[in-house]
Structure formats: structure tokens, C-alpha cells
Amino acid sequence: MTACNFGNVEFFNYDWKSVGKWNFTFLFGSVLGGFLGGYVFTNPEPIQLAASTISDLQALGIQDFSGLVPDDLFAWNALGSVTGLIVLIVGGFLVGFGARYAGGCTSGHAISGLSDLQLASLLAVIGFFIGGLLMTYLIYPFILS
């Protein structure tokens, strides 16, 4: 057990074998679901985005609108640019750190927590939008320029 807990951090001292197995199975299932939905039965059409979003993103330099995510940011060669590194690495880090700090993510707080009418989840969702709006309107324009 501790073999997977580098540095023996207290937060990770739980019996991951009993708790983790179904989690891992579920996670593997969601990768399979992504394969079925996004690779086997893939939608060849571009997403029907709002015209105002498309023009906003074009003004920020996004060129590829053909798939679920822009090729400009989500390709291996994006790791060669500062923008790509920030989006993929800093973005991923903040999602992981924030989801643990807030005790849940979109499905955890916004959907499950609000379904159980939990005030804590409403606070977390307010936080999601504080961070999301700051990023979208104030920070992202600098990252993409």
C-alpha cells in the first residue's frame, strides 16, 4: 500500500485496494466509453458552437474548429509552445489540485452535490465560476496572445 504513497503523505493513507478497485474499474470503463463514443461512433461534423464564441476564439488565434477540441492546443506538437504547455500542464495541475482542495469536481459538486441540495456544493460551484470567469475574461487572452 505505501509503495504507492511516495513520501507517506497522510492524505493518501487509506486502503486503496478496497476502495480503489471499483474506482479504477469505473475509470477504465469511462475510457472505453470515450473510445466507443469518440472513436468508433465518432461524429464527423464540427460542433454547432455559438457564432459569437467562434468569432471570439478566432480573434484569439484558434484556427481548428473541426473536432471536440482545437488541434492548435491539443496535439503533441503543442508541447513545443509556451501556450500549449500552460494549457495542458498548468491546466491539468489546477484541475487536480482544485478538485481535491474543493472536495469534488463538476460531477461531484455541481451534479451530485447540488442534487443532494448541499450548501457546500453550491459554494464550490460559485468558486468554479469565479475561477472560470477570471480565466476566460482576464487571463486566457494573455495566454493565447
Place this chain on the structure above:
Amino acid sequence: MKFTEYLKYLLIGLVFGFVLIKSEVVSWFRIQEMFRFDSIHMYGIIGLAIIVGIISVQIIKRKNLKDVDGKAITIPPKDASQVTRYILGGSIFGLGWALLGACPGPMFALLGSGLTIMVIPILAALLGTYTYGILRPKLPH
């Protein structure tokens, strides 16, 4: 636990990943659109999921429904007095959600769809989780 007992988790995960892709909530574009309030798309999906969830939770609680193992279903409440944790932690998550355009579930569904680059944000997210584990005693909650 035998393999057949895991099958239900595999199938529920599979449906989860499939729906995430087909509803386009895994799309970086849809997240950009949502935070610009340019479309009802994301709000409609999340809002409808919450309505279905509220009804389901109420049925579970009022009828005292049991899970597949015959045990009572209990949902432990979150401590809403930890305002710092939810607002600050939520804001950090929100910064990442808007930046990457994907939350934890979609990262894995996108990986399955053939977007191999997603291993990078997945590893970064694991590092973020690990960092939280280390800093946890020092952070305000």
C-alpha cells in the same frame, strides 16, 4: 470480489464516458462557450442532470432504498462551514477547468477517444492531487 461483480462498475463507467463524449461536455469549445454565456448547451445538460439527481435522491431517501448489496444508501453531508475550502478550492478548480477545458472525467473520456495528448494533463492532474496531499495540513479549509 469476482470479475462479474466488477462488470457493473465497468458498464456504468462506459455509459458515463460515452455520454460525456456524445453530449459534447468534454469539448474545450463548449466550456469556452459556457463561460461566455453564449449558449444554453452546458447549462441545459448540467441543469437537467441536477433535476434528475434531485428527484432520484428524494426517491432514495423517502423510500429508504437499498443498494445492490442490500445496504442502506447514505450520502454523507459536506461541511458547509469550510467556506474557504469550497470557494478558494473551487476557484482554483475553475481556473483549471476554463484553461484546460476538461474536468477529470472528460480527461479520461477524451483519452479513450484517441486523443493521446490527454496523458499529459492527466499526469499533471495527478501531480496536482499529490501536491494537495502534501500541502493539506498547511492550507486553510
